[in-house]
Amino acid sequence: MSTHQKALVLPIKQGTFELHSVPIPTPGPGQLLVRMHAVALNPVDWKVQARGILVEDYPFILGTDNAGTVEVIGEEVYGFSKGDRVFTQGTFESTHGGFQQYALFNASVTAKIPENLTFEQAATIPVGLGTAVLGLYTPRTPEDIECGSAQLTAPWDSDGRGIYAGRPFVVLGASSSVGQYALQLARLSGFSPIIVTASLHHTDYLKSLGATHVVDRHLPFEALRSNLAAITSKPFEVIFDAVSLPDTQSVAYDLLAPGGCLVLVLFPAITLIANKRIAKVFGQVNFPPENLEVGVSLYKVLPELLAEGAIQPNRVEVIPGGLGGIRAGLDRLKNDTVSGVKLVVRSQETA
Ligand SMILES: NC(=O)c1ccc[n+]([C@@H]2O[C@H](COP(=O)([O-])OP(=O)(O)OC[C@H]3O[C@@H](n4cnc5c(N)ncnc54)[C@H](OP(=O)(O)O)[C@@H]3O)[C@@H](O)[C@H]2O)c1
Incomplete structure (x- = not known):
């Protein structure tokens, strides 16, 4: 060699x-x-x-x-x-x-x-899925702004598959790499409906990954809000903003239910309210130790999840x-x- x-x-x-x-x-x-x-x-x-x-x-x-x-x-x-x-x-x-x-x-x-x-x-x-997994399933304190998580139960934990059935999930920017994986994890976790924003030419593809509703990402906020309200009256307790630019952050935070958690992939650019949590994900499975722990369990189950088509x-x-x-x-x-x-x-x- x-x-x-x-x-x-x-x-x-x-x-x-x-x-x-x-x-x-x-x-x-x-x-x-x-x-x-x-x-x-x-x-x-x-x-x-x-x-x-x-x-x-x-x-x-x-x-x-x-x-x-x-x-x-x-x-x-x-x-x-x-x-x-x-x-x-x-x-x-x-x-x-x-x-x-x-x-x-x-x-x-x-x-x-x-x-x-x-x-x-x-x-x-690795990066897209790892970021989505760490933002949703790492048992971090939500106050850890550098490395946050919605602290959900992972679908590969015991009884984790489908555990959030009947609860809505929103992904902003679902056609992004991170967004596509967040959407698929939401499906494995059982969330429903799974409402995502994207350019509408991605609708069929995103539905094939598990989105139940695809809303035009170019809609003004009030139109987006009324579209979502027509889909479900349940509170949005988890929103994944895979774009996290200031305007999507502010839309997502507004839609978030009190007590809910907004997962961000970039640093927060909004004024925080006491009863709405924010988790800014650090999408690296190798470190720190809490991320590595989740990463090790993810990489153990990944070959099977990919082979069975549970994650595309x-x-x-x-x-x-x-x-x-x-x-x-x-x-x-x-x-x-x-x-x-x-x-x-x-x-x-x-x-
Ligand atoms: N915190 C971390 O550790 C971490 C890790 C990974 C990535 N990131 C960050 O996460 C972001 C996404 O990364 P990525 O690799 O997933 O990006 P990507 O795949 O390159 O994203 C491209 C997609 O973004 C969508 N998009 C752009 N602006 C949008 C908006 N305003 N609303 C909705 N969708 C929008 C586009 O949607 P359409 O084609 O549908 O128009 C396009 O499909 C980047 O800023 C990246 O730096 C952070």
Whole structure:
């Protein structure tokens, strides 16, 4: 095996991505070295590059939606063999970044890819699903604004499947990657009706994932409110705002019932009221420990949930050019021109 590989490196804070040859990392205890086949792009990737957030040590290798085959197994790793098809969430360390051809995976939050999924489909799952799961099912205190959760019972806990039957659930921005997974989790948890907002050309697709009602995301607030009131008179105790821009936050918070919980994927931009909770999710299954605990239980059940079709991956759009195609893909995410698909790169196609 060669000692070096191709990687898309961010050389300095707010610099320009460059293709470099870098050493292939060595797995430590609890880690796998994985030959990357597919990596999906996320909004955080362009935000780190453009805004200089989250990362302090450069040069840096991004990429947190990672799928490939096991190449080398570190010490204290059990249950994996060389050649296994696996996926995980990257940890925001260069050795674990997916924008390279070989990356380290933490074995406790790595799952085998079931036969019904491609590498590209598997790569759409870790960040989007992890964020939705952590925002709904982590047993955190709601006051923890950095790392909040609605503190629901997960569908894979004992008696968890269908436990919230008869209670409504709202997802704003359900055609986003995170939104698609939040919607599917709501279905597994039994919520009904599941009312989502999106551009209406996604209606059939979102209904196939479990939405009972799809409402045009471009409606003004009063029209949205009356649409929802016509669907159900029950209180909205859980709302997942997968967009979390100031205007969607304020709409969601207004719709939320007293005592309810609004899950946000970005920091709160609204004035809080005492009897309406907000949970700003930290969508990382590797840390802190409370997230890791939920992540480990999620990755244990994931292969089965995916094999039985209980959770569907996002739809995939493959970007040509391997790692060299990432820059153009991130520009599309930044310009908000990606709709209802996940952009994925095939790592080994890099020129
Ligand atoms: N807190 C965390 O740890 C965490 C983790 C992951 C993601 N995030 C954040 O979550 C957000 C979503 O990420 P993502 O990867 O899921 O995004 P994405 O898939 O790229 O989102 C694109 C979708 O957003 C929808 N959208 C845009 N503006 C909307 C609005 N005003 N109302 C309703 N839908 C709207 C579009 O809907 P239509 O096509 O239907 O028009 C489009 O399908 C990003 O800001 C990301 O940074 C946070």
